[in-house]
Amino acid sequence: MMFFKRFLLKMFKKKYPSNLFLDSDMTVSYMNDESGKNGEQPLGVFFPENSEDVKKMASFCYRYKIPYIVRGKGTGKTGGAVPVKKSLIIVMERMNRIIIDTKNLTAEVEPGAITLDIQKAAAEENLFYPVDPASLDSCSIGGNIAENAGGPRAFKYGVTRDFVLGLDVVLPNGDFIRLGGKTRKDVSGYNLKDIFIGSEGTLGTVTKAYLKLLPLPKEKILVWAVFDDFFEAVEAMSAVYQTSLTPSCIEFIEGRAFQAVEKMLHKPIPDADSQAHLLIEVDGFEKDGVLKQGKALSEVLYRFSPKRISVLPYHRQQEKIWNLRRQISEATKHASFDKKSEDICVPPANLKAFLEAMREIEKVSGVDIICFGHLGDGNVHVNILNIKDETGITWKKFSKKIVYSVFDTAIKLGGTLSGEHGIGLTKKKYFSAFTDPEIIMIHKKLKKLFDPKKLLNPKKIWK
Template structure:
């Protein structure tokens, strides 16, 4: 595979850029460096973002094709971009490359008869949920950033979220994709059919591929009937391990619709931000929801309460009030914004099998102590997916070095516990160097073979490719 990152954009002339404008459309091409600045990084601000030669903001698949063909003829790297809310540097611009921002392609069509949504990649997750709700339907995947993240970005990383413990992740709801390949061809995979096993399952190949195999221009999503109102339980524990052990016990007996975890540091950071009366002394906090219909919901919440008490919970509060429940979920969702301004961040996304969750959380705490680094932890605990945030002083090289060592050790810890370096944020630039440690040489070779077959020039998101 050609390494286009060695000399991206080399030899580009004004005539080349004029051709891009002609082929895509003047209104869709951004060439002003000051205007392109906003398209260089995702939310993580992972270092090393370059300045693109241009940003294309297409309005339809034809313009995406035109932009890809322009880049392919010149060997220019392409970085697809959604809403820029990624947490692994996956949409960081390549120096001299072409960024294709899909934010203008935001159409949503709901078909109640087939319980599907046909959605363009720039549509926000929240907008899809709202459009489905108007027909009594629901789109379940709900990343913490659901109000501002795009469906295209969710597809790129196979995003999960708070309720995936019961309802699954993005790939479980993707029935069809339109994808522009590296040579500019547009292919259609799947559709509104619930069952379809004709040919290889190529949809699964593109979901989670982070723009390294093609650019998604349309998605057919499966919708489900809206669930009953949920009951919410909040439990505080003397230690983070006790809270994690309660989660393990729940997984053996119950199927809550949501199980979220915050350690003591995360609780305090969030309380500093919201001032809503969270218990700062709690070693661990769980927010659990159950949405089974009728009396089963009450029985489930009572069973969750019994498990939490048995695991040593110091306080348990349960409510059927929607607003009260949403307030506690709001606290959990506020954690990432609450961390902003406290220093530079390295955002982890490691996951393990549920029984290993207590050891993972204890291990992260030990890594934080050993490297003298602030690492608050929140988690989609019900599926073993943790989000340690490493906070450090960017002006102190020693602090950054400690944080980077801790970042690597947390991934090694997760792999050693039979887990993964990323549960939902994607590999991006931040974790591409650790991918081989999880996958092994044979899977890495197979992955490279697939990449070379679909993108022989290596132009699609090359900084995230292996």
């Protein structure tokens, strides 16, 4: 059967000689993603250039029962793009067109478009696409839609779903559907569009998205507060949350996270030896209003005995700090023999309890657990680091117990297993363990409805 599928793909390649690659040198590069998980070597790699190419390949795979996985830039952290069966990989990077519609304040984008490129194209027209995952300079909008990506600005502006007005989708059998469009309102029947957002590429292939844009805020400041007491920083964040102030993001960073960045970059970071940092961004359209909010924020923060507070009014200063923040994931990876990175989300009122629990787990286990994330919306990135066990012999079993404890704590505090990264391959056993069986059954029924042959991104999300 496998020989027959390879033969069929060779026949298909005659129609697409510059789009379909079957050689091992190419296919071996698509066995993994940013999660570090390795899968099966793909049968081939296909680079469509338009929706029609996707339709033809989907129809071909459906007819001959060839599993396939749609991939963006491979920046996902849960193995969502990892092939666990002999599959075809459809890479969307050639479909990267961006059209800005200034009259309707929308962007018409193909799935391979880089998120930062969308932001830049919008900014050229004084418009704003706020969603800003840490990998925005390398991740694609198709991957953002598949995972319902968020980022620091989700506190004020929301996540990917909040900006998707419409989708063009190719179903697993090759049929094309359009869900929504450029209208801001649509209550005509069921909201099918949202089923595909966050479905991790298991129900259909997005070939175009219609995104809502906003007027571009022209003014921005960054308030950087440093604390010698870990939980004073958390209390300060809670106090800001309860005011009438409207920061665009509230980021929490453990001092040890910045220390890891220092070590990786060989560059000093001010007060990296402190317990915690808060980065609070305020944006708006009038400089005086933004500065006024910055002053009010500082007054709230000073009630919690910070080591220092810096107000950064200039873009270059702000971007320098944000760049350090974006380095944390790689730096914590660099600082350990291995790490487990989870991204739970809890109600903001329960953040202190969650972080206290992480400190207790760290104390009992003897394993370094470094937390940072978007405290404005309760999304914490928990980094469990293998610093001592170089061989990794006991690490695998031990780390699973710690990850389970992290998830168990989040669920008991009214939270979820993932705020941004999705379930994919690495979390599916935990999703099955912590999710009501009735909910999983509904997931499976939806999957069967859209993909009865189980061809599209198989063996993801649940066991």
